[in-house]
Amino acid sequence: MTIDLALIDAIVTDKGVDPTRAIPVLQAVQDKFRHVPLQAIERIAATTEMTESQLYGVVTFYSQFRLTPVGEKIVKVCHGTACHVGGAEGLTESLESRLGIKDGENTPDMKYTLDSVACVGCCSLAPVVMVEDKVFGKLDRKKAAKIIDEYDSSGGSR
Amino acid sequence: MTQVKKRVVVGMSTCNMAAGADEVFDFLKEKVAGGLDVKLSITGCLGMCYAEPQVQVFDEDGTRHLYVGVNANRIAKIVDDHIIAGKPRDKWIVKYDEGDTQKLMAKQERIVLANSGIIDPDEIDDYLAVDGYAALRTVLEENDRMQVIQTVTDSGLRGRGGAGFPTGLKWKFAYGYENDKKYIVCNADEGDPGAFMDRTILESDPHAVLEGMIIGAFATGADEAYVYCRAEYPLAIKRLNRAIEQATEKKLLGDNILGKGFNFHVHVKEGAGTFVCGEETALLASIEGRRGMPRPRPPFPAESGLFGKPTTINNVETWANVPWIIRKGAEAFAAIGTEKSKGSKVFALAGKIKHGGLVEVPMGITLEEIIHEVGGGTGTNREVKSVQLGGPSGGCVPRSLFDTKIDYDEVNKTGAIMGSGGMVVMDDTTCMVDVARYFLNFTQIESCGKCTFCRVGTTRMLEILTRICDGKGVPEDIETLEDLADQIKNTSLCGLGQTAPNPVLTTLRYFRDEYEEHINDKKCRAGKCRELCIYEITDDCNGCMVCAKNCPTNCISGEKKQLHVIKQDDCIRCGVCRDVCKQDAVIVK
Numbered sequence: 001m002t003i004d005l006a007l008i009d010a011i012v013t014d015k016g017v018d019p020t021r022a023i024p025v026l027q028a029v030q031d032k033f034r035h036v037p038l039q040a041i042e043r044i045a046a047t048t049e050m051t052e053s054q055l056y057g058v059v060t061f062y063s064q065f066r067l068t069p070v071g072e073k074i075v076k077v078c079h080g081t082a083c084h085v086g087g088a089e090g091l092t093e094s095l096e097s098r099l100g101i102k103d104g105e106n107t108p109d110m111k112y113t114l115d116s117v118a119c120v121g122c123c124s125l126a127p128v129v130m131v132e133d134k135v136f137g138k139l140d141r142k143k144a145a146k147i148i149d150e151y152d153s154s155g156g157s158r
Numbered sequence: 159m160t161q162v163k164k165r166v167v168v169g170m171s172t173c174n175m176a177a178g179a180d181e182v183f184d185f186l187k188e189k190v191a192g193g194l195d196v197k198l199s200i201t202g203c204l205g206m207c208y209a210e211p212q213v214q215v216f217d218e219d220g221t222r223h224l225y226v227g228v229n230a231n232r233i234a235k236i237v238d239d240h241i242i243a244g245k246p247r248d249k250w251i252v253k254y255d256e257g258d259t260q261k262l263m264a265k266q267e268r269i270v271l272a273n274s275g276i277i278d279p280d281e282i283d284d285y286l287a288v289d290g291y292a293a294l295r296t297v298l299e300e301n302d303r304m305q306v307i308q309t310v311t312d313s314g315l316r317g318r319g320g321a322g323f324p325t326g327l328k329w330k331f332a333y334g335y336e337n338d339k340k341y342i343v344c345n346a347d348e349g350d351p352g353a354f355m356d357r358t359i360l361e362s363d364p365h366a367v368l369e370g371m372i373i374g375a376f377a378t379g380a381d382e383a384y385v386y387c388r389a390e391y392p393l394a395i396k397r398l399n400r401a402i403e404q405a406t407e408k409k410l411l412g413d414n415i416l417g418k419g420f421n422f423h424v425h426v427k428e429g430a431g432t433f434v435c436g437e438e439t440a441l442l443a444s445i446e447g448r449r450g451m452p453r454p455r456p457p458f459p460a461e462s463g464l465f466g467k468p469t470t471i472n473n474v475e476t477w478a479n480v481p482w483i484i485r486k487g488a489e490a491f492a493a494i495g496t497e498k499s500k501g502s503k504v505f506a507l508a509g510k511i512k513h514g515g516l517v518e519v520p521m522g523i524t525l526e527e528i529i530h531e532v533g534g535g536t537g538t539n540r541e542v543k544s545v546q547l548g549g550p551s552g553g554c555v556p557r558s559l560f561d562t563k564i565d566y567d568e569v570n571k572t573g574a575i576m577g578s579g580g581m582v583v584m585d586d587t588t589c590m591v592d593v594a595r596y597f598l599n600f601t602q603i604e605s606c607g608k609c610t611f612c613r614v615g616t617t618r619m620l621e622i623l624t625r626i627c628d629g630k631g632v633p634e635d636i637e638t639l640e641d642l643a644d645q646i647k648n649t650s651l652c653g654l655g656q657t658a659p660n661p662v663l664t665t666l667r668y669f670r671d672e673y674e675e676h677i678n679d680k681k682c683r684a685g686k687c688r689e690l691c692i693y694e695i696t697d698d699c700n701g702c703m704v705c706a707k708n709c710p711t712n713c714i715s716g717e718k719k720q721l722h723v724i725k726q727d728d729c730i731r732c733g734v735c736r737d738v739c740k741q742d743a744v745i746v747k
């Protein structure tokens with residue numbers, strides 16, 4: 001896949017060129033492409049004061065950044081303490097079997113990515129799952145799988 | 159003359175919205191658009207996350223009715239019966255002086271959470287109406303920087319981010335370093351997985367945090383600030399940005415604040431999902447656009463912090479305490495709490511607890527009071543076994559030590575730490591070895607890798623704990639764990655490594671018998687470690703079939719009203735049957 005470099009240039013113009021801007025620039029890139037393509041890193045390095053090694057170092061250090069494409073919806077199972085104690089493992093298992101993929105993988109149709117995160121700050125509703133920016137609380141295995149049914153039947157918009 | 163209307167206020171925090179508050183709000187918005195004559199607004203979180211979504215209805219005479227657990231059905235009835243026909247639906251209303259809610263509220267002391275769930279966080283006028291920015295006005299009026307620092311020092315306020323360093327002293331250091339540029343940083347990284355105080359404060363009362371920061375900037379001589387907030391908190395970031403905009407419009411931020419010639423600018427920086435970035439030097443590196451690796455101190459940030467300039471870094475809750483202290487005076491704050499821990503502390507109650515949510519209690523209250531009175535215990539017929547304090551840096555305090563007072567030094571004596579305020583309550587279905595393994599897995603992933611013992615030592619500890627949970631532990635493992643713990647604590651640069659062994663050490667100290675059972679008897683009494691337990695159904699089964707319907711592998715058989723049986727070969731020991739059984743007929747062997 002090749003990307004439109006003009007989009008990268010626009011982000012750099014907006015967010016800034018000096019090395020302190022690395023994280024905001026990369027966050028904007030990820031917002032746009034849903035991951036950080038290597039080509040983007042090359043382009044940023046070529047047009048700013050940041051280097052490829054700095055950018056790659058930052059991308060691989062922070063868990064937020066991904067170097068590979070993800071599905072349309074990222075389904076994040078919270079594995080924070082409260083959710084762990086509340087049975088998060090069961091939610092991941094249930095979603096794995098509902099989606100037919102393992103934790104960290106994309107569905108073949110690229111509709112979903114299953115991921116784990118450490119606490120989304122809704123611990124009182126544990127265990128929780130976050131789909132994009134929406135949080136679903138007080139889940140069990142069945143309810144977790146049902147979230148996917150609902151997204152599927154509503155054509156992805158809920 | 160303007161007619162006084164009923165007011166309807168919907169709790170719109172992340173927790174409320176996860177429980178369905180946005181649908182309730184949309185419903186009301188449509189009604190208002192359709193002619194319903196009420197003033198509709200939003201607010202943050204009241205702390206009663208266990209009974210969300212919440213809607214407050216204020217009658218024309220100002221009487222407040224707090225509705226809890228409001229879903230789409232209920233709101234329609236509330237509109238018809240209460241708002242239109244004037245007959246409150248008492249069944250869904252809770253009162254602060256009755257029953258469970260009375261117990262929840264009676265022992266609380268709300269300083270930081272005073273406005274939470276009361277004011278509209280998106281409207282600066284709401285904050286101004288409750289004395290907001292009055293402290294800032296006073297400070298600028300009096301124009302005595304050292305006096306501000308003295309007041310904060312005298313109040314006895316200590317950092318709420320975990321370490322409990324005296325805030326006034328920290329400010330004094332920053333004040334003392336002459337420089338043409340100084341920074342303020344607000345630590346909103348909230349890394350403890352199981353804590354949500356800072357998120358809620360930012361979502362519910364962002365101006366209090368800003369006001370605290372402006373006062374701190376004036377006192378220490380800073381003119382620029384960063385709030386470093388977790389990316390997992392999109393709503394907190396949105397509300398904070400809005401608060402900054404509104405404060406700037408009102409000349410409470412920006413250049414020439416309130417015409418007093420003092421300039422201060424605040425930026426919000428989104429974190430990128432790494433626990434170690436909560437550590438102050440790593441956080442500064444991250445703001446500078448680098449990998450978030452901690453560095454040795456000294457120099458402390460007060461001397462050489464962000465971009466090498468003197469920097470005062472405090473936690474969200476610490477900042478939010480400042481306006482109150484200035485308004486009410488150091489003595490009022492110091493009058494609350496114990497000798498060395500003053501004021502109140504916000505705790506996030508989660509896990510096996512009835513009243514999951516946020517509470518703010520005076521220092522000096524006991525764990526027992528927080529968990530069993532304020533928190534309401536487990537809310538099931540199971541007993542509380544332990545509470546985890548301080549997250550990955552903290553430890554598990556057993557029930558037998560629940561007379562421990564909330565006080566930095568008292569909590570330290572148990573081997574746990576006060577931490578930032580996360581409290582995860584555990585009952586007898588929680589395996590303490592598994593909890594230790596869980597935290598080691600967390601710190602092992604989050605270790606930045608700089609120190610060998612933190613990087614490799616945590617990996618070795620995790621391997622051993624995993625082995626024990628898998629039933630392959632050997633008796634020497636316990637000693638090896640203690641040995642490694644000691645070495646990691648002593649050779650790590652930052653707090654992450656220095657405290658990473660705490661969850662293991664505290665569980666070894668208080669729940670050693672569980673480790674020994676796992677190793678010697680190959681048994682997990684909590685029914686959590688799958689290789690070490692068998693689930694069985696006893697004669698108490700009344701054949702209600704609920705377990706069979708919920709079993710993910712369909713391995714439970716039995717006719718209606720007949721004893722059910724688990725087919726062991728297909729059982730994955732997930733524990734669902736035990737969770738759903740109303741007869742307590744599922745046991746672990």
Ligand SMILES: Cc1cc2nc3c(=O)[nH]c(=O)nc-3n(C[C@H](O)[C@H](O)[C@H](O)COP(=O)(O)O)c2cc1C
Binds near residue numbers: 345439472474477652
């Ligand atoms: C590994 C690690 C993680 C930390 N995470 C946080 C955090 O998420 N939030 C926080 O306020 N402080 C955190 N701290 C403490 C900060 O380093 C620092 O002490 C604090 O921000 C100072 O503010 P305070 O004095 O107001 O507490 C962490 C420390 C360590 C060692």
Ligand code: FES
Binds near residue numbers: 123124353
């Ligand atoms: S532990 Fe899952 S939301 Fe905090």
